Amino acid sequence: MFEIKTYPDFSWSLSRHKTLMHCARQYAHQYYTSHNGWLRDASESSKQAYRLKNLTNLEMFFGSVVHDLIEEVIDHYLNTGILLNENELTEQVRTRLNKGFIDSTRRYRSWLERPKKTTMFHELYYGQTSKLPVEKVEKIKHRLHTTVHHFLTSKTMQELAFNEHIEFLEAEKFRILEVGKLKVFVVLDLLYKDHHHNKWIIVDWKTGKKSDEDPYQLALYVLYLLQEYNIPDLNHIIIRNEYLLEGEAVEHQLDEVTLEKVQELIGTSVEWMTSYLSDPSQNKPLPIERFEQTSNTRACQYCNFYELCYS
Structure with a gap:
């Protein structure tokens, strides 16, 4: 049953981490000011932030x-x-x-x-x-x-079309990965299993250019897969980035060191996010003034919440 809460539940995602890295004020509007902005009796500031968020x-x-x-x-x-x-x-x-x-x-x-x-x-x-x-x-x-x-013409579509040993498992669903007691959200574009080679294949469709953050997202997918499907060996997992602009399929197999690094990143990031809370047990944020604005003011013109800072 849907429950209206004063403050949102706390969870972690790579996009949330990247938003905080970019601008704490943007982070505040994205995850706190806009909360409940869809309700008819919400404050005008919440409604405005919710509209801008979208x-x-x-x-x-x-x-x-x-x-x-x-x-x-x-x-x-x-x-x-x-x-x-x-x-x-x-x-x-x-x-x-x-x-x-x-x-x-x-x-x-x-x-x-x-x-x-x-x-x-x-x-x-x-x-x-x-x-x-x-x-x-x-x-x-x-x-x-x-x-x-x-x-x-992608490698993935060729496999789905011509490999009779493929079993489709899931696609484009929000999934929750448990890291300790923390909820981490992941969305797999496509997941299937090649029974002939005993491989789980995660596909991530990319319509933009390659990014330095891609490996972190891939590691989250692997952590989810290990937890959800109880796969005993990392060598059974293939992660494939399908870069649709270049027409290039890039495959990765991650090791334990990389997975440990991404879990360390999550821990450090959560500590940073928690520093902006006045009451972590409720996920209650500090006053908006405590969320500093980015010093890169040129980036502000591309922010959804520009008018909240410069109106």
Whole structure:
């Protein structure tokens, strides 16, 4: 049963850690000020923060559209054996992108009332015009054709299509990893088992460029897999990044040292997060003034919560 709480439950994720590293004030708005902002009787500050939390930008929206479509395509293929062609998939992505643009330019009132159900682009909300930047639009057009083509020709899709020993296990589900008494959230894009080689394969679809944080995310996936499926040997786990821009599949096998390092990172990060709490037992934050703003003010213009700091 859903319970309304004054303060949110505490949990850890890599995205939460990265937000705090970027700006403590942004972290406060993302995880505390916006809490309960979806309720009708919430304070105006919580409602505003919740709306801003749900802003997206063109690159992020494109990535989420592609991820959603990939999940649907794989599910449909596994159930029917039918795979849409490149033109059909490209058109579906384009249709969803256009809907996001229509939401952002014509459904402002709907976004105010239901920000999680209505798309609003950061570029349009904070922009001076009702048009998206031309250079961004051109970049997304290029990514659209490239990512769809590389998805259909990816190593993962080839295995799903032609390897009869594959067992699909799960995809795009929020999972909770227990690290001590701490809840750590992970989302696996795709997980399946190759029974012929006795391998569990985790696939992470990437619509952007390679990142230095990728190995940390992969280690979290492995920790989840070890805990959930009781796999005795790390050598039975393959983690694959499918970089759809480059059309490159990069596989990793992590060792115990790497897993220990990511657990140390979680511990250190939690201590840092806890230092911003006045009552850790309730996850009650300190006053907003105690969450310092980033010194990199150039980055502020790209933050969802810009108007809370500079209005």
